[in-house]
Amino acid sequence: MLSFFSPSNIFVYLNKVIEFLNSIIFIVLVVALTFALVISPPDYVQGNVVRIMYVHVPAAWISLAIFSIMTFSYIINYIFRIKNLLIINYSIAPIGLLFTALAIITGSVWGKPTWGTWWAWDARLTSMIVLMFFYIALILSLKYLNDERIKLKVTTTLSIIGFINVPIIRYSVDYLNTLHQPTSLKITGTSTIHTSFLLPLFLMLLVFLIYSALIFLMKYKTEIIKMKKKRLKNYD
Amino acid sequence: MLTKKVKKKIILISLVFLFLSSAVYFLYFSLNKNLLYFKTPTDIFNSEDINVNKIFRVGGMVKKNSIIVNQEEVRFIITDFKNEISVSYKGVVPNLFSEEKGVIAEGSLKDKKFFIAKKILAKHDENYMPPELKNLIKE
Known part of the structure; x- marks a missing residue:
């Protein structure tokens, strides 16, 4: 059953999925932007600055999710040796870095009019910068380490150590005094964000997810082709 | 297996x-x-040694009806609903600085009850709502 998910089998479906995502992303983007920029009400204190949240929050969620996926894949690969997971991690890492940087930059742009400063060394902001450095270290070692075995060891260790940071990022605002406000959207308990902000937020999340999937699948496809080519060469 | x-x-x-x-x-x-970005007025109240040269941050709510603006400075009281501390600041405050809102002041103590701020940051809370709803709640 597992062989169904092997790169060669997935490859057949990749183009179809990419085409499908390509056909819907623009429509979803237009709808989401309409909601985020026009239909959504301004906030009672922040005013229109609240619209930055629609980029900031989904970007931060995705950056954390991708790091968790990477750590999980590295652990599973460490135990069961599934090479496919390594190709997935190689393709997904840059997307994680992109969204981490996006979350930090939009947060900074939001912070200037709201807090009165671009940057503060509070627990949330600092741990987010640490996450970005972990992404950079991971990507650099994936790109520039030549020995496959050393590369695997280094990246697995980096991802496991970096993963400690993920719960720190998540809970820093709730348990420590930070400049960053506590979590508004809670899965358990009552959220302190009004429902009229939620639809644009989740639509933007959907756009970002589709975008990530698209970029990831394209990169993944290229990597599979590269791998097959290498194997063909070895047979010559 | x-x-x-x-x-x-x-x-x-x-x-x-x-x-x-x-x-x-x-x-x-x-x-x-050391991980805390700011101290609360209670932390300062409980601390035994006061170093007037040490620069740190104090945070809490701006007390209601405590903001006094004159030509030289802005004066207000930061409270955590247990203890409070007076703050004096020369300069421009952020847009979101107002009464009963979160604030973080960076500067140093003059004495246990008086803080001289070099920088003021507005702390936004986790509540997001449209302005119409806020008006309804007020009424």
Whole structure:
């Protein structure tokens, strides 16, 4: 059953999925932007600055999710040796870095009019910068380490150590005094964000997810082709 | 079902996680004081030695009807609903600075009840709502 998910089998479906995502992303983007920029009400204190949240929050969620996926894949690969997971991690890492940087930059742009400063060394902001450095270290070692075995060891260790940071990022605002406000959207308990902000937020999340999937699948496809080519060469 | 090698690896990984999470747990408790971005008025009230030269941040709510603006400075009271501290600041305050809103002041103490701020940051809370709703709540 597992062989169904092997790169060669997935490859057949990749183009179809990419085409499908390509056909819907623009429509979803237009709808989401309409909601985020026009239909959504301004906030009672922040005013229109609240619209930055629609980029900031989904970007931060995705950056954390991708790091968790990477750590999980590295652990599973460490135990069961599934090479496919390594190709997935190689393709997904840059997307994680992109969204981490996006979350930090939009947060900074939001912070200037709201807090009165671009940057503060509070627990949330600092741990987010640490996450970005972990992404950079991971990507650099994936790109520039030549020995496959050393590369695997280094990246697995980096991802496991970096993963400690993920719960720190998540809970820093709730348990420590930070400049960053506590979590508004809670899965358990009552959220302190009004429902009229939620639809644009989740639509933007959907756009970002589709975008990530698209970029990831394209990169993944290229990597599979590269791998097959290498194997063909070895047979010559 | 699982081979010996796989079992060994699973045990190793769980041990690594156990070790790392306990390390973070201990780090958190030993660094707790240093991880805080600001002190509350109660922290200052409870601290025994006061260093007037030390620059740090104090945060809390701006007390209702406490903002006094004159030509030279802005004066207000930061409260955490247990203790409070007077703050004096020369300069421009952020847009969101107002009464009964979160604020963080960076500067140094003059004495236990008086703080001279060099910089003011507005702390936004976690509540997001449209202006119409806020008006309804007020009424």
